[in-house]
Amino acid sequence: MTISTTNARLAAGLVIVLVALAAAAAPARAAGPDPKRAVAVFEYRAGSAALPEIDGRIAGLLRKHTSLEIIDGDAARKTYGARLDADIVACAGEADCVAAIGAKAGAKEVLLVGVSEFGDVILTLQRIDVKRKKVAMRIAEALAETVEPDDDALLGYCKRVLPESDFLQFGTIRIKANLAGAEVLLGRDTRGQTPIEPIKVRAPATYDIKLTKAGYVPFSARVAVPPDGEVEVEARLTREGAGGAWYTKWWVAAIAGVVVAGGVGIGVWASQDDPTSVPVGGTID
Amino acid sequence: MARRSLGGAAGWTEARTWAWLGWLAVAPAAGCGVEGAVSLHFDVPDEPGLRPTGAETLTLVAQVGDDAPRATTAEIDDDGQVDLGELPLGDELWLSAQMRNPQAQLVGYGEAGGPIEIAAGVDTEATIPVRRPFVYLAGAGARLISFDASIGRDFEGQVAAGATPARLADVGGTAVAHISASGAVAYVSTATHQAASLPAVQLTGGALDAIASPDGAFLLVAQGGGSPQVAVIEVATGAVELAPAPGAVERVAVTRGADGGWWGVGLVGRAASDTSCGGSQLLTFPLADPETATVIAAGAPVSDLAGDARSGVVVLADRCGDRLLRFRPESGAVDGTPILAGIASPTAVAALGGRVWAVGHDRLETASPDVPDGVIDAWLVLGSTRLDGADAVVTPLEPVVERVLAENADYPDQDLVMDLHANWVEAQDLVILPGGEQLALLLSTVLHGDALGDDGFGGVLIPETDVTTEEYWVFDPSSAVITQRVRTTCDVEEGPCGTFCLVPEWACLPDIAAPAAGAFSPTGIAALFGAR
Secondary structure, three states, X not given: OOOOHHHHHHHHHHHHHHHHHHHHHHHHHHOOOOOOOEEEEEXXXXXXXXXXXXXXXXXXXXXXXXXXXXXXXXHHHHHHOOOHHHHHHHHOOOHHHHHHHHHHOOOOEEEEEEEEEEOEEEEEEEEEEOOOOEEEEEEEEEEOOOOOOOHHHHHHHHHHHOOHHHHOOEEEEEEEEOOOOOEEEEOOEEEEEOOOOOEEEEOOEEEEEEEEOOOXXXXXXXXXXXXXXXXXXXXXOOEOOOXXXXXXXXXXXXXXXXXXXXXXXXXXXXXXXXXXXXXXXXXXX | OEOOOOOOOOOHHHHHHHHHHHHHHHHHHHOOOOOOEEEEEEEOOOOOOOOOOOOOEEEEEEEEOOOOOEEEEEEOOOOOEEEEEEEEOEEEEEEEEEEEOOOOOEEEEEEOOOOEEEXXXXXXXXXXXXXXXXXXXXXXXXXXXXXXXXXXXXXXEEOOOOOOEXXXXXXXXXXXXXXXXXXXXXXXXXXXXXXXXXOXXXXXXXXXXXXXXXXXXXXXXXXXXXXXEEEEEEXXXXXXXXXXXXXXXXEEEEEEOOOOOEEEXXXXXXXXXXXXXXXXXXXXXXXXXXXXXXXXXXXXXXXXXXXXXOOOOEEEEEOOOOEEEEEEOOOXXXXXXXXXXXXXXXXXXXXXXXXXXXXXXXXXXXXXOOOOOOEEEEEEEEEEEEOOOOOOEEEEOOOOEEEEEEOOOOEOOEOOEEEEEEEEEEEEEEEEOHHHOOEEEEEEEEEEEOOEOOOOOOOOOEOOXXXXXXXXXXXXXXXXXXXXXXXXXXXXXXXXXXXXXXXXXXXXXOOOEOOXXXXXXXXXXXXXXXXX
């Protein structure tokens, strides 16, 4: 790809702006709830047999799509005891009562999944702050009796009741190159030159990596980054026209050099999907 | 209402790029992390007596098209700020707000005046007026009374209306229109309970019914006598246009057409009794051009009608057919397939959010000589269904029994009372309170007690007793529990009594609340953000 001088300058300017804003926004994000906090998912039913195993499904989705430590009903019974379900029923949805159960189960928050029927099936999700003993957010959905919400729908409900930051999962791409001064592109974004610090990215996602340096054959690779995972890319750039053994070609290096390692990845929000919603706040006056 | 920070004629990519750059420019100052935001201003009255009090949470309900509404509830902080999570992007998002106290009672309700557009990268601002869940009653004696439906009868207010209001209509939640028997139209602000700064109108002829379009832009007044018509008043300007009718228009409803315009439907030849089973007529007209009104045979004796604001459906109460029918004013077609059947003699109907409620009445008759008037009990019947006929339910309520007290048997430790079982009970009007959680009802009853005993000289010991009452109820349709009950009138007439009559005079037992402003006959009812 050829980049004109003007576009290259614009791109460089954007990098500076993005970096500056990432730094500026970081403290605000850090003030949000711990994305790895323990959240208990409890179920509360009021005379309805609809949506069986709904708490288990929600717990599974949250494990898959967040970094939260999810305590489902089975796990909570091990610490709280067999009276868990009866005690939740006895709470009748009262936040302070549910919070007390959540505290004994070792949770910072409780996601109380309520199922009742009033013509339609009413599914409610309440996010209860265990320490404050108050409902931080609550939603209610009316569902036709015959409708079983799919995973996308359930995840959508969860995203409305839990902070957006809980659903921002990250991974790390660690790039090692055999020479310094190669420009690193992640997708279309220039991320710096080698040697380069580990890059924190949204996960799960697939990224195209490209390293270029004048006089060398560009190195390209496509990596899939799992949530909380670390992908190591070992890039070997060879001189143009140098020939050499087959094992020195870039694509061999790309295949051989990508290593997925377990680990922790928390960092800057480096990319963003097209939004489907916007935050809303209000003032009563 | 919406403020677009960026946009214009740029192509999609360019527009998004500039929107993104625009966001980058403001993000550090705002301390936010995503594109665009919605700022809602929940406008509540300054007047303490009118301001929602005790609210702990605010629920924002958002609905796009026919999708199921999404409700998000959050705590209100000490500064009146509330974080309501996320709203989906959309061209036409309808918003409403509910404020609830710690006991989950609805203490405030509001709706945006129209749909708002939410787009990525755009800061949108909207104002939602929020009011206490007031129901207003109008009647003789220049009475315009407000009841707070959430807190029992702790708040009953007398509103200064000027002229004697006969009919009422909620005008977008921010004003209440009152129309006198002589056709004088004026408005009261729901933020102050003082006269609103909207142009008053003097119509030719009196008013039989009134309703406003859900956006509050138009007020429709049904008229009869020498002016059989529906007057369509543009609320902001006071401009009046007329839809001529072939006879007195006794009820009027409004609904939304497929093109987004409002349509009015007037009822001519109302079925005023259970034996008035001739066919009614429907007067239909677009509010944008009332003079083009057309008249359609309803094909049934209709006692009441109600428009669903969004679906374009008007529901008809077939009084003699014991059923509810659908009518689409745009097509002029009455659907002969009932959406609800088996509701005895429906006389009041209301629709909101794709669901309709109706109230009819029934009674148990007998030929037994022990019951000279032939009626053992009378009761109301509550029916409900979705507009497509799904989830239809008909529930008879408890028979109405009125207790009367012997006036001349006033012992300190003993009362003489009679329980009179109603001979007749009929719903006069029905409104759905905001959110559809409660219904408000005006009803009338007729009760009769037969003479009892023989004084040995051809007379009786206890005279026959005729009682008529009018009441206002607020009740939960899911449980049929009455949460407010006010007996606005109760009249007792005794028949002749013998020489040795024991208790010649009877009075209504003051066990049911009476209006603080004194007895009166309600002629109009309206609920803020409600539906009829």
